[in-house]
Amino acid sequence: MSIAVITEQAVTNADKTFLQLRSDIVEGEIPAGGKLSETELSTKYQVSRAVIREAINRLEACHLVERRANVGARVVSLTPDGLIQLYQVREALEGMAARLAAKNMSDEEIADLTALLDNHFQTVKDGNSYYQEAGDLDFHYRIILGSKNQHLIEVLINGIYHLIRMYRVQLGMAGPRVTTAFDEHKHVVQAIANRDEELAEILMRRHILYSKNNIERKLLQS
Amino acid sequence: MSIAVITEQAVTNADKTFLQLRSDIVEGEIPAGGKLSETELSTKYQVSRAVIREAINRLEACHLVERRANVGARVVSLTPDGLIQLYQVREALEGMAARLAAKNMSDEEIADLTALLDNHFQTVKDGNSYYQEAGDLDFHYRIILGSKNQHLIEVLINGIYHLIRMYRVQLGMAGPRVTTAFDEHKHVVQAIANRDEELAEILMRRHILYSKNNIERKLLQS
């Protein structure tokens, strides 16, 4: 009952290649700014160029690669400012998601979310921070899905979250802040449970804003 | 100096087909929910299926069509709730855009924006409402671009705005509200000119919320 799995089952060959490539990019096997040669990838994955092109198109759709006509596709290059901009969008969208979740989540979903947080709290109190990132992700995913807003879900889960993970991996940043994040999560859930849309949004925005500030500090250090 | 043109120059053949198809969809020549047959379109536009597939992929990227593996692509179907959800996302993103614009627009850009609004006001005061929608678009585009946030710009201008226009055309809705919108625009610009980020966001969000409420009323009538 813990992880809110997003099932992305690949039916076609291009699907598999897309998922593989996305993983390779997000996990840094293909470095940021790196070129995606169609011929090279087609030999590497043993598929035709058409399949590779299809996959690259979808990667472009989620803003992981950029294409220039007659030149080719490159993995997006990571800049500190790019990450900040990403968090600005995330703040706006997840704030709205929290607001809508407070309105649209069923009582059962809210109960589940509360249980998840209790569970998560126990895990961390025992000194385990292993599932930390997974737990954080699960929390945010549930609220996003709880918004019941298809556009929000699409943009955040299929777009921004992969990009953020890419930044996190390649900039070698640790997961989300451990200590304070729990309380922030708890307060957001409380606001949702109280059906307080306004407060839910404010708290979620602040939660993400803190993350952003934290990241900005780390970026300035290096 | 009026319209902030977004130059989308088509270099490749797939580009042209994409732009053509997008126009056909948004303007309703291909109806909502309609099927996009690859073979049919390839004969219609005199290009190979590969070009059509590429174009359809991009249409899918901006959420104008939905594809099912081994089945095909259909134009998204329009529902009242879908439009409401779109406006929720728009409220969140453009609110953030206004906030960032208050922070990041140059003094010159702000002066231009003010001039634009004065100009627009003159036009309407004279009883001309012909440029009404164009003017509204121009206002919003400038603020979005003024945010200097690439992700925000991408999602709004390449994604949401085309979808909203599609709704407007096919649901036969008139353009934005005429009378009150001017004052709202003016107040947003004033907040931006004062570099008041918080107020700029609040006013922009409210402006879009009013639009949404207005649309909801019209939808309920029919």
Next chain:
DNA sequence: GACGACTATATTGTCGACATTCCTCTAATC
């Protein structure tokens, strides 16, 4: 030695054909 035009090569864009999958219609059975 620097700059510009030209050629060569490699990569992407486009095409038509084949393979595979899904949907429909028919027919047979319960």
Next chain:
DNA sequence: GATTAGAGGAATGTCGACAATATAGTCGTC
């Protein structure tokens, strides 16, 4: 008559080859 199995057809998925374009390197000139 309803349901299910199967054949048929039409659409999408995939492939390899050709055409068009950009980049790199070379040559020539100033």
